[in-house]
Amino acid sequence: MATIYEVSKAAGVSLATVSRVMNGNVKVSDRTRAKVIKAMDELGYKPNSIAQSLASNRSNSVGLLVSELHGSFFGNMMSTVEQVLRNAGKHVVITAGHSDEQKEKDAIEFLLDRRCDAIILHAEAVSDEYLLELNQRNVEVVLINRRIEQMAERCFYTDNELGGYLATKAAIDAGHKDIAYISGPRFKQDASERLAGHKRALAEANIDFNPQLLVEGGFHEDEGAQGYAQLLATGLSFTALVCANDEMASGAMTAAREGGVLIPEQLSVIGFDDVLFARYLYPKLTTIDNPIQRMGYGAAHWVLEHVYKQKTPKQHTNLFAPKLIVRDSLVVPS
Amino acid sequence: MATIYEVSKAAGVSLATVSRVMNGNVKVSDRTRAKVIKAMDELGYKPNSIAQSLASNRSNSVGLLVSELHGSFFGNMMSTVEQVLRNAGKHVVITAGHSDEQKEKDAIEFLLDRRCDAIILHAEAVSDEYLLELNQRNVEVVLINRRIEQMAERCFYTDNELGGYLATKAAIDAGHKDIAYISGPRFKQDASERLAGHKRALAEANIDFNPQLLVEGGFHEDEGAQGYAQLLATGLSFTALVCANDEMASGAMTAAREGGVLIPEQLSVIGFDDVLFARYLYPKLTTIDNPIQRMGYGAAHWVLEHVYKQKTPKQHTNLFAPKLIVRDSLVVPS
DNA sequence: CTGTTAGCGCGTTCAT
DNA sequence: ATGAACGCGCTAACAG
Secondary structure, eight states: OOOHHHHHHHHTSOHHHHHHHHHOOSOOOHHHHHHHHHHHHHHTOOOOHHHHHHHHTOOOEEEEEESOSSSHHHHHHHHHHHHHHHHTTOEEEEEEOTTOHHHHHHHHHHHHHTTOSEEEEOOSSSOHHHHHHHHHTTOOEEEESOOOGGGGGGEEEEOHHHHHHHHHHHHHHTTOOOEEEEEOOTTSHHHHHHHHHHHHHHHHTTOOOOGGGEEEOOSSHHHHHHHHHHHHHTOOOOSEEEESSHHHHHHHHHHHHHTTOOTTTTOEEEOSBOOGGGGTSSSOOBEEEOOHHHHHHHHHHHHHHHTSOOOOSOOOOSEEOOEEEOOSSOOOOO | OOOHHHHHHHHTSOHHHHHHHHHOOSOOOHHHHHHHHHHHHHHTOOOOHHHHHHHHTOOOEEEEEESOSSSHHHHHHHHHHHHHHHHTTOEEEEEEOTTOHHHHHHHHHHHHHTTOSEEEEOOSSSOHHHHHHHHHTTOOEEEESOOOGGGGGGEEEEOHHHHHHHHHHHHHHTTOOOEEEEEOOTTSHHHHHHHHHHHHHHHHTTOOOOGGGEEEOOSSHHHHHHHHHHHHHTOOOOSEEEESSHHHHHHHHHHHHHTTOOTTTTOEEEOSBOOGGGGTSSSOOBEEEOOHHHHHHHHHHHHHHHTSOOOOSOOOOSEEOOEEEOOSSOOOOO
């Protein structure tokens, strides 16, 4: 691997000059620039990004924390973030936090140890205080799917309450009155907000909220199935089931079908997130679009603009509105 | 951020000694070690990994190339690779190649520029020659889901031919005789091997291979739907449809159902890969387990052992056998 | 076992 | 506009 030094010799100029043409900030005469560039490709010179980082105190890498690397939910976001940042020559280091407080902290420390210039976090388990403290330690943090008042401009999130509202309202508008709800873990902000939206829609339609028609799951498919079983065990009847995410909706549908109920004829189901497989389900799932990939886009551009001082044409919103995706799993009750 | 120098002063020892206790290779007396460690946590010292990399000529990062960051296929593999490597203190830089030759090359160059100590590739579009050349340039390459004879020990792959064989054989064993096949893009090694397995199973059962019952898709859901339409257009009847991956199986099932055919009663469907959503489908998809995450495990450990010289207890196989996963989408023909 | 001394490859003053 | 020199934080000989 050729170094800057060899290039400088080959071009008959100084080290500093080579560095200048590379970075392009400072003026270099056209003639010398040409000589240097010629020398560079003759030698097949590639800058050593490690040395650059050490000298400039910039690693040109940004950390990304997601809950899981697999699963449909994060795919698009990771994809978007990677694309945006790599086009800008930055690289993204991805870690998984597994929705566990200690693991999330470990992952964040890991990212920081690697001297990431910024970190984009989908953190579910760590506290607001921890995040605020990071922010005050002046590490460049960006939050996805979470809002903390004191660092609002660094947060990119959706209106989960509205999403929950829209889901249940869709059921109500279709004529349903007995609506069950499978929630996500209540300690997670998004789950509790979605539930709040559900209740608001009910209230607005003068439908009493029946605690028995509410069960709590962990956002996974099997918990959707278990949740359905619990609901069934109450002996209460319901014609619609809204779930706090698509995974649980899928599990619930499977469980219901195995119990002999026809979907959507006997039971309408509504999900949340619109993950990829939502349209692969049978019936195709009516759900709420959770614009997670747009949040990723916003977060990545925020980093480009504020950390790397690049001018991005996009003015960004921090709040992304969810919307209803109409498919086949919701019909009027029979 | 405290540096090694400040630690050495605080502990009253030399720079080198501090470095030694950090790396632990060389002997240091217990007393001095204690002093150093004490100084380290008093100062909250964290090694600067960039500087370490520059000095040691090791970035402690390994690159990972996948076709897509989203989608079910790579999730588990990424997850496995990240976990194994992070536990070893290495970090993984993930890039997407989008099954495009130029993009794959760009991504690989990018990884190399970042001075990755090794790269793990799921490369679909670049040629064997390109990969071999990389290998000879003595960059540490590991291949997933691909086999190149001259660098076989660096390849982790499944027996796609066997997988294709098992899929079709399952249909035959269930009593099917008219079996259609939706292939993946033939230029991809795995797709053509799976097809070969399909043909072998047919031949073994003395069923003539009918070219009209073969269509080629691109591994995506919509191409499964289109493939089904093409098959329908031939006017030929078939009672089983085997697809080269689960995505296309899903698309085909949806298309068939929209055309009024009952699955599996009137048409059995078999997939390939056993991606997560395969069990979310209705009916639950009978498919072939493609042990992609075990390949990732193997690849990551290979890197640990051969690049980082860590002893891994696991002896590894390079070949991972596929197997049939029996679910509900395959039944005896009526 | 420990300290001294060179670099690693590059960015960045400060002169010229 | 260009060159010389120093330093980023750490590892790795080489002495002792």
